[in-house]
Amino acid sequence: MIEKGAVFPMFYLPPIEYFVKLKAYKPDILIEREEHFPKQTYRNRVNIYTPDGVLALVVPVSKGSKNHTKVKDVKISYDFDWQRLHWLSLQACYRRSAYFEYYEDEFAVFYKKKYPFLFDYNEQLLEFILKSLKMPLALTFTESYEDEYSLLTDFRNTFNPKKESQFEQRPYFQVFEERKGFIKNLSIVDLLFNQGPQAINYL
Numbered sequence: 581m582i583e584k585g586a587v588f589p590m591f592y593l594p595p596i597e598y599f600v601k602l603k604a605y606k607p608d609i610l611i612e613r614e615e616h617f618p619k620q621t622y623r624n625r626v627n628i629y630t631p632d633g634v635l636a637l638v639v640p641v642s643k644g645s646k647n648h649t650k651v652k653d654v655k656i657s658y659d660f661d662w663q664r665l666h667w668l669s670l671q672a673c674y675r676r677s678a679y680f681e682y683y684e685d686e687f688a689v690f691y692k693k694k695y696p697f698l699f700d701y702n703e704q705l706l707e708f709i710l711k712s713l714k715m716p717l718a719l720t721f722t723e724s725y726e727d728e729y730s731l732l733t734d735f736r737n738t739f740n741p742k743k744e745s746q747f748e749q750r751p752y753f754q755v756f757e758e759r760k761g762f763i764k765n766l767s768i769v770d771l772l773f774n775q776g777p778q779a780i781n782y783l
Contacts, residue, residue, distance in 0.1 A: 588736070592705065637666050663694075714777070
């Protein structure tokens with residue numbers, strides 16, 4: 581159990597601000613896996629840049645995965661083919677980006693293989709993204725739920741897709757910026773596909 585550093589939620593393709601904070605606090609990072617699953621958060625949604633602006637892609641969870649279910653026990657629903665929808669959306673939005681093809685084959689695997697649990701899926705994606713960013717980090721997980729931490733900075737409720745982020749971010753090139761301008765704090769994939777190996781320097 582770490583005694584300094586920060587505790588983070590586990591997200592699906594987290595926003596850029598998440599990685600800025602991870603980089604600032606690493607290696608003293610604790611990932612929350614014992615909390616109850618809160619709905620309408622980045623735990624199962626991601627914002628990407630489309631020709632029409634921001635699009636939220638949501639990983640559907642099985643009925644019964646309500647607020648009283650621990651996040652590590654939440655099951656992904658495959659009642660409809662959301663993986664195909666997400667992958668087609670990522671291709672449509674980022675095919676023209678400088679580095680999409682560089683990462684495409686490895687990303688595609690996550691939209692073919694069916695993972696039973698949301699937490700495990702997000703964890704595998706996070707590890708892949710950290711590797712792609714060349715940002716080594718050994719993930720350590722909570723063993724029990726704590727309402728608050730006296731010695732750790734708590735980011736579990738910091739990042740909210742429903743509220744505009746106060747995160748100050750300098751612009752980088754985005755595929756559709758001539759239409760809608762620079763949109764800040766999108767998913768890390770927006771930075772990765774547009775900046776490639778330079779993404780870590782940007783962070």
